[in-house]
Amino acid sequence: MDIQLEKISEHVGDTGDFIKVDSEKCNGCGQCALVCVANLWLIRKGKAILKDDYTKKCLECAACYSVCDIGAIEFSYPRGGTGVVYLKG
Amino acid sequence: MTEYDVIIVGAGPGGSVSAKFCAEAGLKTVFFERGRKPGEKNASGCGLGPRMWREFPEMMKRLTPDVAPNLRMASCVINHYLNKEMEEIAVEMYYPTASVTYEPAKKFITMNCYRSEFDPWISSLAVEAGAELRTSTLIKDLIKDDKGKTIGVQTDTGEKIFGKIIIGADGVISTVAIRSGLNPRWRPDQITLVPQYDFSAPPDIIDKMFGSDGLFRDAADGTWWGVTFPSAYQVIFGDGFHIGLGAWMGQWTSNPINFLNKLISSRPFQRMVKALNAKPREIQTHLLPWTQEPIKTYTDNVMLVGDAGGFPCPLEAEGVFPAMETGKLAAETAIKCIADGDTSKQGLKLYEEKWRKSSTGIEFSTGGETLQRLWKNLFFSVQSEKNNMEWFIPLYHEIRGGHFDWSEPHIIRMRQILETVRSYIPQAMPFFQKYVIPLISDVIEEDLNLLPLFIKLTEGLRPKKKK
Ligand SMILES: Cc1cc2nc3c(=O)[nH]c(=O)nc-3n(C[C@H](O)[C@H](O)[C@H](O)COP(=O)(O)OP(=O)(O)OC[C@H]3O[C@@H](n4cnc5c(N)ncnc54)[C@H](O)[C@@H]3O)c2cc1C
Numbered sequence: 001m002d003i004q005l006e007k008i009s010e011h012v013g014d015t016g017d018f019i020k021v022d023s024e025k026c027n028g029c030g031q032c033a034l035v036c037v038a039n040l041w042l043i044r045k046g047k048a049i050l051k052d053d054y055t056k057k058c059l060e061c062a063a064c065y066s067v068c069d070i071g072a073i074e075f076s077y078p079r080g081g082t083g084v085v086y087l088k089g
Numbered sequence: 090m091t092e093y094d095v096i097i098v099g100a101g102p103g104g105s106v107s108a109k110f111c112a113e114a115g116l117k118t119v120f121f122e123r124g125r126k127p128g129e130k131n132a133s134g135c136g137l138g139p140r141m142w143r144e145f146p147e148m149m150k151r152l153t154p155d156v157a158p159n160l161r162m163a164s165c166v167i168n169h170y171l172n173k174e175m176e177e178i179a180v181e182m183y184y185p186t187a188s189v190t191y192e193p194a195k196k197f198i199t200m201n202c203y204r205s206e207f208d209p210w211i212s213s214l215a216v217e218a219g220a221e222l223r224t225s226t227l228i229k230d231l232i233k234d235d236k237g238k239t240i241g242v243q244t245d246t247g248e249k250i251f252g253k254i255i256i257g258a259d260g261v262i263s264t265v266a267i268r269s270g271l272n273p274r275w276r277p278d279q280i281t282l283v284p285q286y287d288f289s290a291p292p293d294i295i296d297k298m299f300g301s302d303g304l305f306r307d308a309a310d311g312t313w314w315g316v317t318f319p320s321a322y323q324v325i326f327g328d329g330f331h332i333g334l335g336a337w338m339g340q341w342t343s344n345p346i347n348f349l350n351k352l353i354s355s356r357p358f359q360r361m362v363k364a365l366n367a368k369p370r371e372i373q374t375h376l377l378p379w380t381q382e383p384i385k386t387y388t389d390n391v392m393l394v395g396d397a398g399g400f401p402c403p404l405e406a407e408g409v410f411p412a413m414e415t416g417k418l419a420a421e422t423a424i425k426c427i428a429d430g431d432t433s434k435q436g437l438k439l440y441e442e443k444w445r446k447s448s449t450g451i452e453f454s455t456g457g458e459t460l461q462r463l464w465k466n467l468f469f470s471v472q473s474e475k476n477n478m479e480w481f482i483p484l485y486h487e488i489r490g491g492h493f494d495w496s497e498p499h500i501i502r503m504r505q506i507l508e509t510v511r512s513y514i515p516q517a518m519p520f521f522q523k524y525v526i527p528l529i530s531d532v533i534e535e536d537l538n539l540l541p542l543f544i545k546l547t548e549g550l551r552p553k554k555k556k
Contacts, residue, residue, distance in 0.1 A: 008286075009373075089373055
């Protein structure tokens with residue numbers, strides 16, 4: 001079964017940036033990319049980078065932040081009333 | 090400057106119940122929700138356990154199809170077993186057994202309700218009781234006094250709100266837990282990552298299959314066990330169902346969605362999708378604390394309830410009831426401590442004393458660790474070096490299903506089954522010794538005198554003369 005996740009998730013409002021990577025700290029281990037269900041991470045030249053449109057696709061689970069044990073990822077939820085919306089959660 | 094008696098962060102089941110009981114006792118109460126309305130940020134199975142009806146009878150009486158149109162009763166769970174090739178080799182169904190002691194637990198295992206229907210309803214009870222609900226408001230930080238004690242919260246627009254007590258009901262990534270220092274960070278073995286698909290399905294077909302007069306009477310809960318994916322759950326509602334699976338952080342060997350996609354693409358799952366005329370409707374992903382022991386849940390002026398405190402039960406991570414119960418106990422503590430004028434950690438220690446004695450606390454009192462070790466090393470072992478599902482599924486299949494067979498004289502069939510079972514003993518025995526026996530000895534309260542019983546049973550086994 002081939003499901004395109006973007007087609008079955010809804011996002012509202014202007015979230016602003018809410019995930020930041022400290023590229024000094026990042027060791028490129030790739031755990032964030034491994035666990036991101038929405039597939040929003042790339043590893044380039046040994047560093048994790050977020051895809052440009054992540055704010056419109058992020059499911060806000062915070063797995064990337066939680067799995068990064070060197071603390072290179074800063075996560076805060078998007079501003080109130082914006083971001084992913086679960087209609088049937 | 091606004092000052093409240095109680096500030097609650099989060100309008101999930103924990104926050105809303107806290108807010109309701111605080112407001113009913115006349116405390117000036119506010120609760121904050123980052124979503125535009127409660128529920129729109131949350132994803133659960135979402136099967137509601139019967140303890141909610143026992144502990145909150147007046148409230149739960151009011152959860153009806155008027156407020157939650159897709160509410161569906163699950164009196165039975167259907168377990169599906171898939172082999173390595175992802176074909177179904179066994180299905181079983183169980184309704185509540187004779188040892189269940191109370192209504193409505195005799196009637197149902199769970200009541201299934203979308204969070205998008207449950208959370209607005211439960212938060213409305215708090216508002217009705219006089220609590221102030223502020224939605225679309227993200228709490229970004231805590232405000233501390235010069236001694237480092239929490240005295241308020243700050244929103245994402247910089248607004249400051251002060252209160253005597255702050256209850257963190259803000260779920261797994263809890264700003265209150267992080268900023269108060271109670272839980273700066275979860276260890277990877279304390280939290281699971283759970284992706285879940287929501288499928289739509291026509292209500293009349295769901296009724297025919299899983300309704301009270303359906304083919305599988307009220308069987309609206311399902312589990313999927315396999316050799317190649319972590320155990321999955323299915324929860325059926327009025328107009329669709331959830332299918333999800335999870336594992337602890339740091340345990341994933343491939344993207345979680347790959348495992349879920351593998352399951353939903355399997356032939357048995359696709360047969361069900363076809364029979365139900367089901368369509369993928371939404372993808373949801375959420376973290377879920379699943380720990381052997383809650384974290385420290387109080388400090389000066391602060392208490393943590395529900396997921397923020399790590400309260401989902403250690404065996405199956407049922408978390409809605411624990412959130413509600415701890416929410417109520419935190420409210421009772423707040424009411425007393427505010428009346429006594431002592432909201433310091435000495436005063437709030439009462440909260441932990443209360444939850445330890447509660448239904449939620451009992452889950453952790455004995456066996457939390459052994460339960461979880463068993464669980465992790467069996468149903469969630471597919472990504473580890475020792476995938477115990479590889480022998481468990483065929484062994485279970487053999488024991489439960491082997492005798493439904495007329496392929497040989499019965500005596501020969503029985504020998505075939507016994508020999509096959511015996512061939513799994515080298516793997517099963519150490520597993521039982523390491524994970525099952527310690528659990529049984531944790532669980533048994535009084536001496537049930539099982540040992541003499543076993544000895545007596547084996548006494549009947551006569552050694553055979555060689556022919
Ligand atoms: C996929 C999945 C399936 C599950 N299935 C079941 C099940 O079938 N049965 C069951 O009993 N349990 C289940 N659970 C567990 C259950 O969902 C949780 O234990 C329960 O929701 C915890 O309730 P809570 O009130 O503590 O937190 P939550 O329900 O997470 O509520 C927290 C609320 O706070 C808000 N919030 C968070 N941070 C902030 C902030 N900084 N400012 C303002 N608002 C904020 C959130 O938007 C949210 O509404 C499941 C969990 C998952 C992830």
